[in-house]
Amino acid sequence: MEETIIAQRRQKVADLRERGDHPHANDFRVTHLAADLHDTYADAERWTSEVLEADAIEVSLAGRVKAVRKFGGMVFLGLVDGSDVCRPGDQTAIGRRDIQAALFKKVLRDGHPDSWARLELVDLGDIVGVRGTVMRTRRGELSIQVSELRILTKTLRPLPDKWHGLTDVAARYRQRYVDLIMNDEVRRAFRTRSRVVSYIRRFFEDRGYLEVETPMLQPIYGGAAAKPFATHHNALDLPLFMRIAPELALKRLVVGGFHRVFEINRNFRNEGVSTRHNPEFTSLEFYEAFATYDDLMALTETLLAGLVQAVLADRGDAADAPIIEYQGVALDFSPPFRRLPVLEGLVTYAGLAPEQVHDRAALEAAAARVGAKVKPDLPLGYLQMAVFEEACEPHLIQPTFVTDFPLDVSPLSRKKDSDPRLVDRFEIYAAGRELGNAFSELNDPDDQRGRFEAQVSARAAGDDEAHPMDDDFIRALEFGMPPTAGEGIGIDRLVMLLTDAPSIRDVILFPLLRPEA
Template sequence: MDELSELLQLRRAKLDAWRAEGTDPFGTSFPDTLSVASVIADFAEEKSVRVAGRLVALRDMGKSIFGHFLDQTGKLQFYANKQSLCGDAADAALLESFRRLDLGDIVGFEGTLFTTRTGEKTVKVTKFVLLSKSLRPLPSAWHGLSDDETRYRQRYLDLIVNEEVRRTFVLRSRIVSEIRRYLEERGFLEVETPMMQAIAGGAAAQPFVTHHKALNLQLYLRIATELYLKRLLVGGFERVFEINRNFRNEGLSRKHNPEFTAIEIYQAYADYEAMASFVEGLVIHLAQTVIGSLRIATGPTPEDGSPRKTIDLTGPWPRKRYRDAVKEAAGADWFDLTPEGRRKRAAEIGVEIGPDLLDHEVTNHVFEKKVEAVTVNPVFITHLPKELVPLAKQNAEDPSVVDVFELLINGQEISPGYSELNDPIVQRSRLEEQVGEEVHNLDEDFLLALEHGMPPAGGIGIGVDRLVMLLTGAESIRDVILFPLLRPK
């Protein structure tokens, strides 16, 4: 019999022992508990407390037992001996029941606070209740849970044993909450738009397909919220945002999960420059308020022990035109070359180009590999080719480009922003060019809405998962999504 099987049998035997003495090991509530954080914040010697959590450390010293329990807010030490549990009765059986507790058990404690000789705040246990018996052992206290595959599949264990992981997801929650507060203080209205749509629009991406039986209707999980939010601009909601789940039936990578969180924000009478300033202010505010610093350490620790890479979010953030960034990366004559010459140059600088890419896609592929991927500190790349952004307004001086930005930080796009296209005639032409022969993919209701008049507006999208990666220094999108999609075992 292997070691795990023996441990499982031992825990089952303890389960039977609890039941034999009349304790339901899964049966009772334990109301009116204090959190660990509040106990520590309001600590006072000899104060009576009622707390609960999961046992994550146990040290039996013979006459006394020390350990730690964990709740959502932190970890706290507890202490028990025969005298504290039984008083003058000195009931040895009660202490033996306490010794029957295992790592992973969820236990309620009543007791008084004191500080040990080493200065650690501790609960001296006078009463305890087994609230939920753990039938499986926790990962090793020494080795933790380091295998990424196991961490992602069994996130509940990851959260129990890895303090840094818990911290990341607490920070994620605080970041999203602070985004809402920041926007609402500036007059933006949070709205909800459909997740299932008859036409998947607002981005160029492969959708997930589903079917509504009652209407016998094929529907798509949304790839973006843009077209519905712009309908609200038409309807007179001048500052709107939605924190949304989007779905794209595409690959998995360090930066991509098929189900992801984004926020889209639209402001009437603004333009892309105003929205660039807005997103800069928002990200700096989040870094200062939630993280407490504008300098973010990220990436793996170098093997030579030198410091991790640092991202400096100090503003103002520079702006650079797309054309200039490509020329710096691929040569000042890039746009003077023939299409075939550009393909040849791409190969010379180490960028692999697929045979089916159009000429503007070749340039953008070089941009992604030689500009976006190597950018560390924030930079706004502006004035992209109109072929890349069909929902943005053309530049008045150069109609080959549109008034947009892409915010690049640490090798990825964090946020695009536009001066939104509100000319229904031009918008129809752009969308027809995008869908080609698949005219059934035209969102005629959106175009109809534009014909009623949409105010000039600025809009931005922010990948919330990538933003959390940035602010917490996480290396993979899977480290900031509680339950990322994984290939079945």
């Protein structure tokens, strides 16, 4: 049947050619977007059908045919263009992308008979251009009274059900183009993603940060606890890894005197796929010399609160407070966010006494109690974090800075001056999920070498997410990195929160899938 439909449409392509119409014409010029007309002529009191008829405002518009309603002597075409997500000029305004074209046989027969004839060859999904005047129908709908109709792109495949759209999840991801044609809320989510990145870029540029790009292909990977993708450079016969984080490259730039840098780019981690993980994902990382992780908490509060309000404003829900609903829960990003030291979390949520938080036996008992799976002989910090993740994370619904992590799990962070078992580090949580990770950077090269060595030992003991040694990074620190604080924020997870998306695949245009059979 699909073949039948395609064959029928190929016949229409041939018919178009026969009548001298190019089925993929590119000489139609657009003067207006649908959103322009809605913005300009929305006021039905002022722009009555009489006024519009008298003014006879000429416009040319192009879009995809989403609806055809025929009445013998007249036809309505429901068109959509792209003006809901992108428009020249003011990018802060979301517009309506739908506009109706009205074709009257009586008008076209005298003025442009070809256009009336072409209606026979128009299918749902085709991309057409219409020239005409702005009008308002008897029902009050802003429309274009068409004086010329062109088929600009004749399509071969039928669109999904006009009412139910495309709901099959696999099909939506595999054929995202169809998803985007059919589902306006999907279009809006990806527009929001674009606005979020734009906001972040402006936020850091305004604070004197320099945007940089550092290598995706690295001989030595590092900067996070994760498994990399391995690849190979043929000409140099060089094994390479896709980066798991830009951290070590960005800190080399701080050594070089780029004291405020940020990068928004892709990371790659060779891990499973889930509603919260895609093997390639986008992160923001930024580094500021002469700052501490305390400063970054304040910066993060400002960034996220402003971002939430910008997103609310962009979708037309301007609000006084930066409160956004995620999966039915209102998240309040009004500063200051809650601070929760890791060890305090163990006391509050894992039932440990304050004097037990460094006690292996007590931690192991707590791990068993809360259902955290731990291997024997783990360094104490791993044990603490395993208990923390199981017992505390589900409670971190409102934005929370989890602070002062164990040193064992923080090979790149500065030791706390007050307690060398801990580091000056925080993670920002919301909706029970980690959104970002930050610390005062370790800039003592000897300490850093020792931490790498501990990581290498952990790797030898079977931790395949432990860091490899990076001698050049040590050398860079030996040239002196100023006291610095740095942070990474997962853009995809942030956009999930801001678009109320339950799955990371809803905020990645083309998520990784198995190839089609």
